[in-house]
Amino acid sequence: xxxxxxxxxxxxxxxxxxxxxxxxxxxxxxxxxxxxxxxxxxxxxxxxxxxxxxxxxxxxxxxxxxxxxxxxxxxxxxxxxxxxxxxxxxxxxxxxxxxxxxxxxxxxxxxxxxxxxxxxxxxxxxxxxxxxxxxxxxxxxxxxxxxxxxxxxxxxxxxxxxxxxxxxxxxxxxxxxxxxxxxxxxxxxxxxxxxxxxxxxxxxxxxxxxxxxxxx
Amino acid sequence: xxxxxxxxxxxxxxxxxxxxxxxxxxxxxxxxxxxxxxxxxxxxxxxxxxxxxxxxxxxxxxxxxxxxxxxxxxxxxxxxxxxxxxxxxxxxxxxxxxxxxxxxxxxxxxxxxxxxxxxxxxxxxxxxxxxxxxxxxxxxxxxxxxxxxxxxxxxxxxxxxxxxxxxxxxxxxxxxxxxxxxxxxxxxxxxxxxxxxxxxxxxxxxxxxxxxxxxxxxxxxxxxxxxxxxxxxxxxxxxxxxxxxxxxxxxxxxxxxxxxxxxx
Amino acid sequence: xxxxxxxxxxxxxxxxxxxxxxxxxxxxxxxxxxxxxxxxxxxxxxxxxxxxxxxxxxxxxxxxxxxxxxxxxxxxxxxxxxxxxxxxxxxxxxxxxxxxxxxxxxxxxxxxxxxxxxxxxxxxxxxxxxxxxxxxxxxxxxxxxxxxxxxxxxxxxxxxxxxxxxxxxxxxxxxxxxxxxxxxxxxxxxxxxxxxxxxxxxxxxxxxxxxxxxxxxxxxxx
Numbered sequence: 028x029x030x031x032x033x034x035x036x037x038x039x040x041x042x043x044x045x046x047x048x049x050x051x052x053x054x055x056x057x058x059x060x061x062x063x064x065x066x067x068x069x070x071x072x073x074x075x076x077x078x079x080x081x082x083x084x085x086x087x088x089x090x091x092x093x094x095x096x097x098x099x100x101x102x103x104x105x106x107x108x109x110x111x112x113x114x115x116x117x118x119x120x121x122x123x124x125x126x127x128x129x130x131x132x133x134x135x136x137x138x139x140x141x142x143x144x145x146x147x148x149x150x151x152x153x154x155x156x157x158x159x160x161x162x163x164x165x166x167x168x169x170x171x172x173x174x175x176x177x178x179x180x181x182x183x184x185x186x187x188x189x190x191x192x193x194x195x196x197x198x199x200x201x202x203x204x205x206x207x208x209x210x211x212x213x214x215x216x217x218x219x220x221x222x223x224x225x226x227x228x229x230x231x232x233x234x235x236x237x238x239x240x241x242x243x
Numbered sequence: 244x245x246x247x248x249x250x251x252x253x254x255x256x257x258x259x260x261x262x263x264x265x266x267x268x269x270x271x272x273x274x275x276x277x278x279x280x281x282x283x284x285x286x287x288x289x290x291x292x293x294x295x296x297x298x299x300x301x302x303x304x305x306x307x308x309x310x311x312x313x314x315x316x317x318x319x320x321x322x323x324x325x326x327x328x329x330x331x332x333x334x335x336x337x338x339x340x341x342x343x344x345x346x347x348x349x350x351x352x353x354x355x356x357x358x359x360x361x362x363x364x365x366x367x368x369x370x371x372x373x374x375x376x377x378x379x380x381x382x383x384x385x386x387x388x389x390x391x392x393x394x395x396x397x398x399x400x401x402x403x404x405x406x407x408x409x410x411x412x413x414x415x416x417x418x419x420x421x422x423x424x425x426x427x428x429x430x431x432x433x434x435x436x437x438x439x440x441x442x443x444x445x446x447x448x449x450x451x452x453x454x455x456x457x458x459x460x461x462x463x464x465x466x467x468x469x470x471x472x473x474x475x476x477x478x479x480x481x482x483x484x485x486x487x488x489x490x491x492x493x494x495x496x497x498x499x500x501x502x503x504x505x506x507x
Numbered sequence: 508x509x510x511x512x513x514x515x516x517x518x519x520x521x522x523x524x525x526x527x528x529x530x531x532x533x534x535x536x537x538x539x540x541x542x543x544x545x546x547x548x549x550x551x552x553x554x555x556x557x558x559x560x561x562x563x564x565x566x567x568x569x570x571x572x573x574x575x576x577x578x579x580x581x582x583x584x585x586x587x588x589x590x591x592x593x594x595x596x597x598x599x600x601x602x603x604x605x606x607x608x609x610x611x612x613x614x615x616x617x618x619x620x621x622x623x624x625x626x627x628x629x630x631x632x633x634x635x636x637x638x639x640x641x642x643x644x645x646x647x648x649x650x651x652x653x654x655x656x657x658x659x660x661x662x663x664x665x666x667x668x669x670x671x672x673x674x675x676x677x678x679x680x681x682x683x684x685x686x687x688x689x690x691x692x693x694x695x696x697x698x699x700x701x702x703x704x705x706x707x708x709x710x711x712x713x714x715x716x717x718x719x720x721x722x723x724x725x726x727x728x729x
Contacts, residue, residue, distance in 0.1 A: 036610040037613055038614065040610075040618060041614040041617045041618035042618060044614075044615055044617075048425075048622050048623075060373050060377075063366050066612060067361075067363055067366045067370055069586050070362050070612065071362045071556055071561045072590030072593040072608065074557075074560070074561075076596055076605070079596050079597060095538055098539065098542040101542040101546060102549075103546060104546060105543045105547040105550060106547070106549050106550040107546075109546070109547050109554060110550045110553050110554060113551070113558070118333065118334065118558050119384060125515060127335075128334070128338070129514075129515035130518060130522065131547045131551055133299075134522050135300045135544065136302060136712060137522070137523045138526055138541075139301075140706065140709035140710040141527070142706040143253060143703075143709060143710035144253050144254075144710070146702070146707075147250075147487065148246040148250065150492050150495070151494070152246070157499075159689075160688055160692045163696065164693070164696040164699070167692070167695075167697055168696040168703075169492065170700070171697050171701060172488065172700040172703055173489060174700075175459050175700065176481050176486075177267035177269050177479060178267055178482035178485070179482075180270060197270055197272065203693060203697055204439070204440065205443060205447070206658055207658065208693055209447055210662020210663050210690050210694075211694030211695075212441050212444050213444040213666075214669075214687065214690070214691075215666065215691075216444055216632055217633075218667060219628075223620060223624050224621055224624055224625060226617075227624075230614070231614060231618060239610075240606070254714075257710055257711055257714045258714060258718070300709070302712070303713075304705055330551075330556060333555060333559065361564075381563070383559075420620075420623045421623055424623050424627040435705045436703070436704040436705020436708065437702050440694060440698040440701055444632055447635050448631050448632065457701065457704050457705050458704060459704065473715070477708060477711045477715070481707055484710075
């Protein structure tokens with residue numbers, strides 16, 4: 028019951044999804060659509076996992092009095108206020124939208140913008156042409172960075188106007204993205220996709236079982 | 244050098260050009276031109292589905308391009324069905340659509356509809372392939388899909404002329420794998436800087452009909468649509484930060500090679 | 508500007524500056540904003556998942572079935588019951604029950620992926636790699652185009668060779684692999700250059716907010 032039934036369910040749903048995609052028969056299509064509607068229903072319940080994990084993590088922090096444990100109350104305050112207002116007044120409610128627009132949105136946007144500072148600092152400290160490979164990476168990054176902004180072409184046209192490339196550094200940027208970058212990315216896509224397919228087969232056949240977690 | 248000194252330089256490289264309002268010309272790259280041409284070639288009355296697959300952390304890059312595309316659609320009488328597969332996007336997407344619709348006088352339910360969010364990326368993409376109403380029985384505001392005038396003749400991807408994914412994660416690949424391959428849905432994308440490079444193999448095969456690359460793509464599109472806004476303004480400010488970072492890399496390397504030569 | 512918009516701008520500015528304060532050093536303002544961000548984001552996610560997920564997919568069909576008593580509606584009760592098994596996570600003794608819905612979702616995902624990933628990422632990408640050679644054969648590709656087509660094939664083969672660990676990287680394989688690394692470095696350099704553009708754009712947007720919205724709201728006071 029604990030391990031065999033999930034393995035059977037995984038096998039059945041996996042095989043059914045493969046087979047129904049190759050058969051245009053009406054019964055096959057009905058099964059295909061029914062399975063999709065089933066997973067559409069099951070999927071949203073997974074939110075329980077994320078919520079429980081977050082609550083358990085911060086409850087444990089408060090109970091154990093770990094460093095900065097007091098801030099876990101802030102997590103709960105934010106969560107409870109949003110949930111109460113959202114549940115009782117719907118997500119279209121103006122207070123809920125106000126909280127999203129003036130609390131969540133600015134913090135989310137700012138949190139990720141911090142990386143601009145760290146990237147600049149890292150570029151100065153660690154971006155070195157130590158080897159041939161590192162030099163390739165560095166030169167490409169510099170060309171792409173300059174090709175991404177209008178000042179790149181502006182400088183090129185002032186300094187390197189005698190070269191045959193009228194569009195300047197933006198032309199080179201585009202050429203790199205369209206050619207060597209494309210080849211490397213395609214190699215990665217092919218490799219990763221073969222991995223995904225083989226892993227999917229292993230999961231359906233019950234060879235890969237890590238999703239069942241530990242225990243009996 | 245204290246890294247906080249670098250932080251101050253970065254902040255100044257943003258603040259000073261923003262106060263000076265510098266305007267350099269922006270040329271249009273081929274993937275952006277292809278995107279624009281495809282939308283321009285659609286006859287009036289066509290339908291585009293726009294997936295707002297990004298949250299607040301990526302709005303700086305994707306909001307400007309979404310607004311430019313919406314302006315183009317409303318100007319050309321192209322109907323817009325908007326959705327999102329990202330949980331923290333609905334309020335953001337709704338605001339973007341309403342802002343442009345108000346500016347262009349577009350009517351909700353006739354010129355555009357925002358269906359909102361549904362969890363489960365792959366199953367939502369596949370579900371809409373057979374019947375959009377099986378996934379979205381109402382729009383974001385709760386109006387039954389059968390009561391929305393512009394949805395009367397739209398059942399699935401067969402009635403959608405182009406799907407545009409504004410994305411900050413792997414949703415573009417999923418749309419290609421499940422909507423393009425399985426249902427032959429034509430797809431274009433506007434993506435954040437982080438994932439631009441991995442889009443080019445799909446562009447070359449035609450699995451993507453066009454691509455907008457981050458804030459540069461947004462500026463290019465605003466240029467093409469003839470509605471310069473934040474994209475154009477920000478790409479000019481961006482120029483100075485890039486110059487600073489390139490300068491820092493060069494100085495860092497010169498220092499490194501001088502050190503290495505001394506040690507040898 | 509109405510009162511709540513004004514307050515909203517100030518709250519957003521305070522939180523923005525609180526987060527930027529970490530650039531100087533870790534401090535209570537940053538920790539407060541960081542934790543508030545986590546709580547608010549998860550709260551928002553829960554509300555949207557309920558209203559835009561559980562309600563239309565589970566609660567509404569359940570209610571309609573109860574109301575109408577239609578037999579086809581009862582079929583939908585099966586996935587709803589399977590979904591409810593996620594709540595077994597709350598009881599340590601019954602946690603194993605969440606394996607059922609997880610197994611279904613993973614089985615579905617694997618089954619749907621195999622044929623579609625094969626077509627989108629293997630067949631189509633391989634076709635894209637060799638398609639230019641049809642143009643070469645037809646004589647419609649320029650000399651530069653032929654160079655680019657050959658470069659693409661070389662790049663793809665060498666990159667794949669680098670990831671091919673079934674054979675020891677010696678002799679010709681080693682050289683192919685080395686060329687593959689060069690292509691990968693160019694690919695990563697492109698990604699880095701574009702990532703810089705993306706992250707800087709996020710910073711510009713926040714500075715734009717502080718300069719044009721927040722400072723403007725201060726001016727509006729006087």
